[in-house]
Amino acid sequence: MAGKGLALLHRRDETAHLTGRVRALSEAAELCSGRVPEPAVAEARRVVTQTDRRLAVSGAATVVALAGATGSGKSSTFNALTGTDLATVGVRRPTTSTALACSFGDDSAEELLDWLAIPRRHALSAAPDVATGLDGLVLLDLPDHDSTEAAHRVEVDRLVQLVDMLIWVVDPQKYADAALHDRYLKPLASHAEVMMVVLNQVDTLTPEQRDSCLRDLRRLLAAEGLGSAEVLGVSARTGEGLSALRSRLGRRVAEKKAAAVRLAADVTAAATGLAAASGDERVPPLPTSAVDAMTTSLAQAAAVPVVVDAVDKAWRLRGGLATGWPVLAWLAKFKPDPLRRLHLDRLGSGGRRREIDPSGVGRTSLPATTGVQRARVDSALRTLADTASDGMSRGWSDAVRRAVRSGESELPDALDRAVAGTDLDLSGHRRWWRGVQVLQWVLVAAVVAGLVWLGSAFVLAYLRLPPLPDVLWWRLPAPTVLTLGGVLAGLLVATVARIGVVVGARRRAVRARTALRRSIAAVTERLVLEPVRTERGRYDDARAALDRARGA
Incomplete structure (x- = not known):
């Protein structure tokens, strides 16, 4: 009796193991559907159905x-x-x-x-x-x-x-x-x-x-x-x-093992045939270079270089308005602001930062994508598809190529919104502008005071009235020092501030490029890489299921 009990227990273990392999074969058949020639998938499904039924009747x-x-x-x-x-x-x-x-x-x-x-x-x-x-x-x-x-x-x-x-x-x-x-x-x-x-x-x-x-x-x-x-x-x-x-x-x-042995052989044969049709190569991770190339191409198509250049010019324009000699700086107001022209300005009145809800970001006025840019994007998509499907069988390779282009129709709008919703970081890093601006107005006040002083002396002399007392600064008349010194100092401060503005513009451009690329990379991930990784994950799951079905 003990021997029969052990034999029964052993058969149950074998049946449980076989059932697990059948479930794995069924999973593999579903995963391979549409990616592997239908006869191999149909045979796997037939074996699954047959094995389930045979185990259920007169075991x-x-x-x-x-x-x-x-x-x-x-x-x-x-x-x-x-x-x-x-x-x-x-x-x-x-x-x-x-x-x-x-x-x-x-x-x-x-x-x-x-x-x-x-x-x-x-x-x-x-x-x-x-x-x-x-x-x-x-x-x-x-x-x-x-x-x-x-x-x-x-x-x-x-x-x-x-x-x-x-x-x-x-x-x-x-x-x-x-x-x-x-x-x-x-x-x-x-x-x-x-x-x-x-x-x-x-x-x-x-x-x-x-x-x-x-x-x-x-x-x-x-x-x-x-x-x-x-x-x-x-x-x-x-x-x-x-x-x-x-x-x-x-x-x-x-x-009482013949049925289990036969069914196990059927499962092994079906899994082996499906694996041969599906391919058994382990696919390497997506290389960073291919992902970077895809992001770079999309960044070019989204006119990121245009935006970066606009950030540089906008910072210089705004910095010049804030730190330039006020007597001449106002002329810059007649120049168009590059970011406002592109509908990318995130500053409201008074230079305050205006928060934008990403879900409500509107269209920009960026230049339309050129044929060359579209060709580069298409080439990058093809290269990524070839890299991502390297080593796969024809069916899986075609599925990866479809995945690469599954979000292609959404790319233009998604890229435009990504650019429009990117914080270009222009609201900060400008406190020193205020200090320079205050200094410039102090110098303008000095010039005005000097001119008023000189004007008063001229009027008194014209009216033959007693002149104002002479005041000398550094052996020069004080009104002259105020007037000429204020002008020269204002121009000098504007020149030095201009250097700071240019350096800041370059930094803002670099940071803007990084922020924009990060936004473009998020679009790349969502519309291109995520579908590809999903398809590659399905391939890996199919391989793992086939290994289990073969008892590996």
Whole structure:
């Protein structure tokens, strides 16, 4: 009892492991859909559906099919194994395209046979002596795989995909038949553990001929990847070798592993085929250079250089207005402000910063994208697509290319809004302007005072009134010092301040370029890189699911 309990526990573990692999294959099929040739995806889905259904019906039964060509003695072997005369042999073979089933033991196999769609069935609840030890076996006699009736071949092909174990019955004359080997044995090489090849009619051979045929048959199977398949020589007519065949069948039935092994082989084959169609190359991370090139191209298309130049000029203009000699600085007011002209000014009246809600940012007046810029963006998109899909199969590569361009129609508006919503940092870093401005007005006041002083002296002299007392500063008349000194000092201060304004303009331009590039990079990430990473992530998930499905 303890041994049976351990065996049952082991089978449950195997079933749980198989179920996990089936789920992984189903996941891989969904991920590969639309990226991998449909036949490979359809086969994976078929295996998932078939495995789920097989595990759900009569899990304790073992379905073994006898398959072979016309005249191989397949039906005679079926009768000999069942101890009945259920299968019609020889010239009395029926023309029906359906298989014949015989179940052993008291457990009903009706649900399983309904799933297999086999109407001709027989139950051996009280098995004859020749069938002792085969309880739980469901034995099928398939139509001839080389029948002239297409319906017969279709039925064989259908059941070959569904049964737990296959026994190919061959005869000494046609055991090397290319139709059998090319159509069935070679494609099923991965199922060698649940296949057996029986050489029938060995009673017609001498011992030397028998050994030679069996040796040649094993050589052929090994060359086709079926070296682990069991090979037996039997005679359905005389009964030779049948006891060994029953013994091996009994062992397979008692182990109750044939179904799981067959299904696991199906899952492995389907996963291997899907992996071959999908591609198994590990894709490297997106290189920073490709991402930077994409951002640079979009920045060019968004007229970032124009904005940076406008920031430089606007800072110089505004700095000149604030720190220049007031007598002449007012002339600069007639010059257009580059940022206001582009609708990128974020300063309100009085130089105060005006906050802008990014969701309500309007259109700018930036120059339209030129053909050259559009060509550069298109080239950058193609380069990024090639880099991102390097090493992928055609279907996945095409999916990545579609992902790269999925947001292309949104790019113009998104770039324009990104530029319009970028804080160009022009509201700060200007306190010293106020100090210079105050100094300039003090100097203007000095000039005005000097002029008034000189004017008063001129008026008094003209009216022949007593003159004002002489006041000398540095041996020069004070009014003259105030007037000329104020003018010269104002011009000197404006010149020195101009140097500071130019240096500040360059810094503001550099920072504006960085801020704008950051905004453009966010657009690149959202509309270009994110779809690409999603598609590449799907590819990686598919690879991981296929590895799990293959039991890796």
